[in-house]
Amino acid sequence: MEDTPLSVSHVARAFGRHQVLRGVTFAARHGQMVGIMGENGAGKTTLLRIMAGLLRADRGRVHVRGRIGYCPQEPQVHFGLTVDQNLEWFRAAYRLGTLTRAEAIMDLLAFRQHRRSLVGELSGGTRQKLNLVLALMHDPEVLLLDEPYQGFDWETYLRFWGIAEESRHRGRVIVIISHLVFERDRFDALLWLHDGVLSPAAGR
Amino acid sequence: MIRQVGIALRLTLIEQAHNRFAMLLLAVYLPTWYGVIYGLTDDASIGFQLRAFHFFVATSQHRLGLITGMLNATTLIMGFVSLSAVRRSALVDQRLVLCGYSRGALILGRLVAFAVASALLSVYAVIVLEAFTPTQLPGVVVAGVFGAVLTYAAIGVLAGVISRGDLEGFFFIIMLSLVDTFIQNPIGNPAANRAVVEYFPSYLPMQIVVGGAIANRVAWWQLGGSLGWAVGLGVLGLAGFWQRTRIARLAP
Numbered sequence: 001m002e003d004t005p006l007s008v009s010h011v012a013r014a015f016g017r018h019q020v021l022r023g024v025t026f027a028a029r030h031g032q033m034v035g036i037m038g039e040n041g042a043g044k045t046t047l048l049r050i051m052a053g054l055l056r057a058d059r060g061r062v063h064v065r066g067r068i069g070y071c072p073q074e075p076q077v078h079f080g081l082t083v084d085q086n087l088e089w090f091r092a093a094y095r096l097g098t099l100t101r102a103e104a105i106m107d108l109l110a111f112r113q114h115r116r117s118l119v120g121e122l123s124g125g126t127r128q129k130l131n132l133v134l135a136l137m138h139d140p141e142v143l144l145l146d147e148p149y150q151g152f153d154w155e156t157y158l159r160f161w162g163i164a165e166e167s168r169h170r171g172r173v174i175v176i177i178s179h180l181v182f183e184r185d186r187f188d189a190l191l192w193l194h195d196g197v198l199s200p201a202a203g204r
Numbered sequence: 205m206i207r208q209v210g211i212a213l214r215l216t217l218i219e220q221a222h223n224r225f226a227m228l229l230l231a232v233y234l235p236t237w238y239g240v241i242y243g244l245t246d247d248a249s250i251g252f253q254l255r256a257f258h259f260f261v262a263t264s265q266h267r268l269g270l271i272t273g274m275l276n277a278t279t280l281i282m283g284f285v286s287l288s289a290v291r292r293s294a295l296v297d298q299r300l301v302l303c304g305y306s307r308g309a310l311i312l313g314r315l316v317a318f319a320v321a322s323a324l325l326s327v328y329a330v331i332v333l334e335a336f337t338p339t340q341l342p343g344v345v346v347a348g349v350f351g352a353v354l355t356y357a358a359i360g361v362l363a364g365v366i367s368r369g370d371l372e373g374f375f376f377i378i379m380l381s382l383v384d385t386f387i388q389n390p391i392g393n394p395a396a397n398r399a400v401v402e403y404f405p406s407y408l409p410m411q412i413v414v415g416g417a418i419a420n421r422v423a424w425w426q427l428g429g430s431l432g433w434a435v436g437l438g439v440l441g442l443a444g445f446w447q448r449t450r451i452a453r454l455a456p
Contacts, residue, residue, distance in 0.1 A: 081219050085219075
């Protein structure tokens with residue numbers, strides 16, 4: 001358990017009669033990058049929401065050691081506020097003294113110039129950058145990212161991987177959910193969610 | 205906790221100020237609506253029953269129409285503002301709680317922000333009203349409008365929490381405000397003097413506003429009753445808010 005900041009055991013969840021997850025089990029060690037793939041509607045987002053603590057599982061357990069950084073698929077930010085004001089909300093939530101890490105990630109993603117812009121007036125890709133910064137600004141031990149590079153251009157996509165690699169080298173656990181994985185080599189483990197259970201994604 | 209309440213209050217107010225449609229309604233719709241009502245009514249005399257004092261006060265249709273229009277417009281605007289704020293922030297509120305924001309601080313900050321916005325809207329609406337018709341006790345009129353607006357802020361929160369879509373919520377608020385304020389107005393509505401009007405949320409605000417604007421009288425217990433509507437509905441909205449920001453497990 002010491003080396004597994006994230007463990008998921010026999011997690012099941014149904015919505016009405018639709019059994020989405022039937023018994024998902026996996027664990028991630030320090031510094032491990034795990035990819036979870038699956039078709040649309042396979043239950044990937046449901047699984048991530050359960051891991052993040054937003055949704056209750058009908059059965060099974062999720063054990064997380066340390067802080068969670070959760071990046072939802074759609075940007076869940078205040079569209080009627082500026083980037084800076086959104087950072088202020090989450091700085092208060094995380095009880096951070098400074099925004100040093102947030103600013104460093106903003107520099108890496110090249111969108112610091114938008115700090116005073118209203119989020120509602122930003123492009124979809126820039127909103128997604130903010131969505132990601134809000135998940136990473138407290139340097140969490142466990143990163144749960146749902147389609148994190150959706151809407152990114154190639155340059156930003158590569159910069160995202162730079163941030164992810166740097167976090168992994170510092171021992172952070174990273175779980176990335178996606179319906180498309182372009183570069184399998186980047187992951188330590190690639191899992192396939194199908195029919196409510198996880199299996200190794202070799203050859204898919 | 206107190207710091208988080210302060211941040212929630214300030215940022216909620218800033219977000220409301222960025223609501224351009226609401227600002228447009230304030231800047232254009234409210235004075236235009238007053239003007240339309242003034243143009244549609246005349247100087248003919250009409251009686252309004254002040255139930256706390258057991259008498260009818262005589263006034264002009266101009267003045268009574270403007271007062272009813274003010275209550276209708278302000279309740280609509282505030283109901284719209286609180287409903288849209290609640291619906292737009294639904295997911296991000298839950299995310300904030302997941303990230304460690306105190307649920308109590310978040311909800312308290314948001315509700316106090318609605319109260320502050322209601323007070324500002326009430327003062328603004330009465331200032332604009334003064335340009336059309338002078339009132340005898342402007343402070344009492346503001347207090348009466350505040351009771352109505354705060355009640356509709358609570359109704360907006362409640363509608364935002366329980367309605368499935370924006371449209372249902374907006375339709376509910378528009379219809380409620382129209383019916384509620386229309387039946388208080390004796391112009392074209394003989395039923396305004398019947399006891400049934402007492403059971404509607406705008407009844408006490410209308411009584412307070414007419415008493416302060418026209419009859420130079422105030423029954424403060426009516427303000428307490430009016431705020432009672434707001435508090436009662438606010439508690440229901442708070443319960444919905446509490447449920448909506450629930451997460452399965454608090455973040456460590």
